Amino acid sequence: MTTSTKHETQIIVDPDVPLVRIIREFDAPVEKVFRAHTDPELFKQWAGPNGLVNEIETFDCRTGGAYRYKSSGQGWEGWFRGSFHEVRPNQTIIQTFNYEDMPDGVALERIDFEDLGDGRTRISSTSLVDSFEGRDAFVASGMEVGVNEGYQKLDAILAS
Amino acid sequence: MTSTGPIPIFNRMVDNTARTDRLSEVFSALADPTRRDIVARLAVGDATVTELAKPYNVTVQAVSKHLKVLEEAGLITKTKDAQRRPVHLEAEVFDLMTKWIERYRRLAEERYRRLDAVLETMADDDKEEDK
Numbered sequence A: 001m002t003t004s005t006k007h008e009t010q011i012i013v014d015p016d017v018p019l020v021r022i023i024r025e026f027d028a029p030v031e032k033v034f035r036a037h038t039d040p041e042l043f044k045q046w047a048g049p050n051g052l053v054n055e056i057e058t059f060d061c062r063t064g065g066a067y068r069y070k071s072s073g074q075g076w077e078g079w080f081r082g083s084f085h086e087v088r089p090n091q092t093i094i095q096t097f098n099y100e101d102m103p104d105g106v107a108l109e110r111i112d113f114e115d116l117g118d119g120r121t122r123i124s125s126t127s128l129v130d131s132f133e134g135r136d137a138f139v140a141s142g143m144e145v146g147v148n149e150g151y152q153k154l155d156a157i158l159a160s
Numbered sequence B: 001m002t003s004t005g006p007i008p009i010f011n012r013m014v015d016n017t018a019r020t021d022r023l024s025e026v027f028s029a030l031a032d033p034t035r036r037d038i039v040a041r042l043a044v045g046d047a048t049v050t051e052l053a054k055p056y057n058v059t060v061q062a063v064s065k066h067l068k069v070l071e072e073a074g075l076i077t078k079t080k081d082a083q084r085r086p087v088h089l090e091a092e093v094f095d096l097m098t099k100w101i102e103r104y105r106r107l108a109e110e111r112y113r114r115l116d117a118v119l120e121t122m123a124d125d126d127k128e129e130d131k
Helices: A030-038 A040-046 A132-140 A149-159 B017-029 B033-044 B049-053 B060-072 B091-130
Strands: A010-013 A019-026 A053-059 A066-073 A076-088 A092-099 A106-117 A120-128 B076-078 B087-089
Touching: A010 B091, A019 B091, A030 A040, A030 A106, A030 A120, A030 B091, A040 A053, A040 B091, A132 B017, B017 B060, B033 B049, B033 B060, B033 B087, B049 B060, B060 B076
Parallel strands: none
Antiparallel strands: A010 A019, A019 A120, A053 A066, A066 A076, A076 A092, A092 A106, A106 A120, B076 B087
């Protein structure tokens, strides 16, 4: 796959609190980007990693609402759920995120939508977990299946 | 409801506990501002413990303690030669950390490219909003 990077996704791993921040810009007005987050039919089309299909059980994206959906593919399935704590149209979504097989691992997420004018939008999304170990596992989970050389090299270096 | 079988992404968190523990050591070693400062100075070149202690209002012992944390995380090594035993930064560990973060970034980028595509399909029904 080629990587023509029109809008580079930025990742910031905070050294002081167990938090990861993702920043990305879109060539679409803020109303549309927001709706792609709140409308389950749209959300399920892009959420989660490549190669998995989402089926939504509940998706009530408003303050006090909740969501639950199943992701499946490659012989695997897993359920995800959380609560929408605060939903301010075209501004902010504050929600929890949990993979049900790890019930204690609850991330607190905040997505801010910024209208950049000219029909463009910037998203700043943070995930806060309750330990550095949890956060680092979160980042390390970006290591996809079949990409192990990084781990092995790290093992070798840290073992020496 | 539990899932079965190999989990493509999320059980990395479980399977690689030992590894992520060590990565965590690297991250948490760098969570301290003094240690980050020490690392920044070692990035310029090797230095002895005494040299490293100089700019701080602390004892050589206190700096040694910070160095021990960095050493246990694999970020620095003490050169064996001579009495000076200069401290050396293991830059490779940084490269790997950067690589891990880059992979995480790429996953987010893939997801947002699908969102780009979804946003394009929405172009036509934009007016639905003010009905």
